[in-house]
Amino acid sequence: MEKEMTSKERAVAVFENRMPDRAPVCDFGNVAMVGQYGYMLKDCRGNVELTKKIMARWSKETQSDLVFGPVESKGIFMDLPGLDVKLPDDDQGSLKSNYFNTPEDVASKPLFDPFDQKECPNFYKYVVDIFKAEHEVCSDVMTPAWCEGVLTTSGFLRGIDELLMELFIEPDDAKKAISRGAEFSRQIVEAELENVDADYVIYTDPVSSADMIDDNTFKEFNLEHLHKNITGWKNKYGVDTMLHICGNTTSMLEDFVKTGAKVMSLDHSVDLSKAREVFDDKMVIMGNIDPVSVLFRGSVADVDRTAEKCFNDAGRDGGYMFGAGCAVPNHTPIENIVQMSVVSKRHPY
Numbered sequence: 404m405e406k407e408m409t410s411k412e413r414a415v416a417v418f419e420n421r422m423p424d425r426a427p428v429c430d431f432g433n434v435a436m437v438g439q440y441g442y443m444l445k446d447c448r449g450n451v452e453l454t455k456k457i458m459a460r461w462s463k464e465t466q467s468d469l470v471f472g473p474v475e476s477k478g479i480f481m482d483l484p485g486l487d488v489k490l491p492d493d494d495q496g497s498l499k500s501n502y503f504n505t506p507e508d509v510a511s512k513p514l515f516d517p518f519d520q521k522e523c524p525n526f527y528k529y530v531v532d533i534f535k536a537e538h539e540v541c542s543d544v545m546t547p548a549w550c551e552g553v554l555t556t557s558g559f560l561r562g563i564d565e566l567l568m569e570l571f572i573e574p575d576d577a578k579k580a581i582s583r584g585a586e587f588s589r590q591i592v593e594a595e596l597e598n599v600d601a602d603y604v605i606y607t608d609p610v611s612s613a614d615m616i617d618d619n620t621f622k623e624f625n626l627e628h629l630h631k632n633i634t635g636w637k638n639k640y641g642v643d644t645m646l647h648i649c650g651n652t653t654s655m656l657e658d659f660v661k662t663g664a665k666v667m668s669l670d671h672s673v674d675l676s677k678a679r680e681v682f683d684d685k686m687v688i689m690g691n692i693d694p695v696s697v698l699f700r701g702s703v704a705d706v707d708r709t710a711e712k713c714f715n716d717a718g719r720d721g722g723y724m725f726g727a728g729c730a731v732p733n734h735t736p737i738e739n740i741v742q743m744s745v746v747s748k749r750h751p752y
Contacts, residue, residue: 410468411602414545417687417724418603418643418665425751426714427724428743429689430467431647431668432731434495437473439737443493447473449528455540462541464737466744469545469724471605472537478529479550479591480559482515482522493733501562503583506576509561514587517594526591527598534599548601550591552608552646553628554616557584563610570620577624585628589635596640604636604644606664612650621655626662633663645689649729656681671697671728675716687724688717692743694727699735706739710746721752 408416408424416423434444436457447454458472477496481488487499503509515522530549538546551559558566561580569577592604610616611625633644646659647668656678659667667686669678671693678688690713692698697709710725717723725743 410466410544411542414468414724415602417722418545420684420722422721422752425747426718426721427468428466428747429469429471429645429668429724429726430461430465430731430740431471431689431694431727431729432735432740433471433476434473434493434733435731435735435740436461436465436737438493438734444473444475444495444733445490445492447533448475448490449532451532451536454533454536458537459540461737462544465740467544467740469547469603470537470541471547471549472533472541474533474549475529476551478526479556481525481529483560498559501560501565503561503580506573506579509576509580509583514560514583517590518597526594531595531598534595534601538599538601545602547603547605547645548592548595548599548642549605549607550588550595552606552611552648553581553585553588553625553632554610555608556588556591557581558610560584560587566610567615570616570624574624581624581628585632589632592632592636593639596636596642601642603642603665604633605647606633606644607647609647609649611648611655612670613648613652613654614650618654618658622658626658629662629664637663647729653677660685666724668726669728673728675713679717679722682722684722687722689724689726691728692726694729694731694735698727698739699732701739703738703742706742707746710743714746714750718750 413423414427437444462470477488483502486502488496489499490496520527557580636642643665645666645668646664649670651672653673666689669690671691673691692709697705725747
């Protein structure tokens with residue numbers, strides 16, 4: 404390339420199947436930046452001004468081209484009546500109860516309308532307004548809309564253990580719960596896209612991990628819903644999706660192409676050479692640096708060595724983004740995240 408691109412130009416080029424000046428870096432952490440500047444996650448929950456302050460500084464200092472800030476992920480569930488949500492001071496929230504306790508609940512209990520702020524003030528406070536703030540202050544990089552994926556949303560509503568059990572014992576009941584979870588996650592993302600000028604969607608579906616289900620279960624219960632939602636957002640809002648699924652998903656790689664996602668975020672246990680072979684030029688690869696042993700606990704040299712291997716395995720001909728294989732832990736050294744950009748700059752196209 405004759406000219407160095409801006410961060411946003413670089414990332415957009417990859418989403419549009421064009422060759423950038425070098426591989427973009429995706430900061431796949433939503434809490435990693437909080438401790439860096441002396442705060443805890445509780446300080447950022449619903450705090451638009453603090454989020455802007457942290458994200459503006461973090462985006463610049465990490466040199467990332469795509470960012471994902473300190474959104475409280477359980478904010479998409481907090482407006483459901485009777486749901487017990489635990490919010491630790493310095494970690495993501497967790498659900499201590501289920502919303503759909505029985506198959507009858509799946510059929511009858513209402514979910515809130517994400518387009519009506521009066522029905523879901525917490526969703527707007529903890530998610531929509533935070534993404535809006537990030538987009539305003541980080542306009543020179545790509546910023547997302549987000550929701551948990553189909554099986555994960557369904558699992559949080561029904562109970563993950565209950566849903567996984569039903570997949571094998573009562574598949575018809577599982578399909579009904581998954582149908583409601585898929586529709587709810589679709590509406591959550593669309594409500595965000597109506598309010599935030601997001602550049603892309605991140606759809607994270609850890610319950611689809613190959614450590615929890617096999618590829619046949621993925622095809623039967625999830626693939627069609629993922630494709631419907633992802634292609635629907637593209638057709639209605641013109642935004643592409645980055646899909647993330649944890650674990651060694653090598654057996655699912657061919658199915659990922661069929662989801663309609665533009666970018667596939669792969670965990671560190673996936674062989675990137677194999678993924679590149681399967682995806683060819685049909686999907687962009689993001690990842691798969693180990694977020695714990697390398698980025699969090701490792702040295703700059705460890706990050707450098709691992710990022711080099713990722714690039715050699717998947718990025719030599721484009722269609723690759725440097726990034727972690729999953730969410731980056733809080734208090735990850737910022738110099739380790741910066742090193743991904745150092746490696747990227749070493750390999751201009």
